[in-house]
Amino acid sequence: MxxxxxxxxxxxxxxxxxxxxxxxxxxxxxxxxxxxxxxxxxxxxxxxxxxxxxxxxxxxxxxxxxxxxxxxxxxxxxxxxxxxxxxxxxxxxDFGTLFQNNLDNISCWFRWIVASKENTSASYVAERKDYIEMLTAAIVTKYREGALG
Structure with missing residues (x-):
């Protein structure tokens, strides 16, 4: 450069x-x-x-x-x-980037939404909120149990 x-x-x-x-x-x-x-x-x-x-x-x-x-x-x-x-x-x-493979590729969501040229970011996130919270809780539990850390 x-x-x-x-x-x-x-x-x-x-x-x-x-x-x-x-x-x-x-x-x-x-x-x-x-x-x-x-x-x-x-x-x-x-x-x-x-x-x-x-x-x-x-x-x-x-x-x-x-x-x-x-x-x-x-x-x-x-x-x-x-x-x-x-x-x-x-x-x-970033937790979401570090664990993106375990969190439904969360760090890519907005790239995908922009690429789709659709104004769906709020609904996209809202539809997946409970699922991501469940996956996040599972990761945190594994750390607390010593399975990941």
Whole structure:
């Protein structure tokens, strides 16, 4: 992108209203989730290795990608660094996106509605409200029971 001739910039999502203090950046559906099979006997060791790998990725890979590549090699101007910092400092994980496969692809609903060119968002959500609440409760229950967390 640094060689792109058209002028462009990176911007955060707008704030919801003037009461929102910081910009928030929703991470999309490329979360890294690690599962440990229930048959694994030494979950403490697997957890230790997983934590160590994540620590090293944060220590080595993040600076190489974020600092070296994004902020230096590929940036166009100083404003890019400022915008990247705003985006990274406001990262949030959305429950609906994280569990979209378990929640009837909820994070895609509005994309589908817009693509259909029909004004059905209120009825679409209303029709699925009870179902989504039931699915959400099931996920929360599994976490409380320790089945997912």
């Amino acid at each position: 640094r060689n792109m001739r058209d002028d462009y910039t990176i911007l955060p999502y707008p704030k919801f209203n003037e009461d929102q203090k910081e910009y928030l950046t929703g991470m999309m559906d490329n979360y890294m989730v690690i599962g440990i099979p229930i048959s694994e006997r030494d979950t403490d060791f697997v957890s230790l290795v997983t934590e160590a790998l994540n620590y090293e990725a944060e220590r080595i890979l993040y600076p190489a990608y974020y600092d070296d590549a994004l902020q230096n090699k590929y940036r166009r101007d100083d404003e890019t660094i400022e915008m990247l910092n705003i985006l990274m400092n406001g990262r949030t994980a």
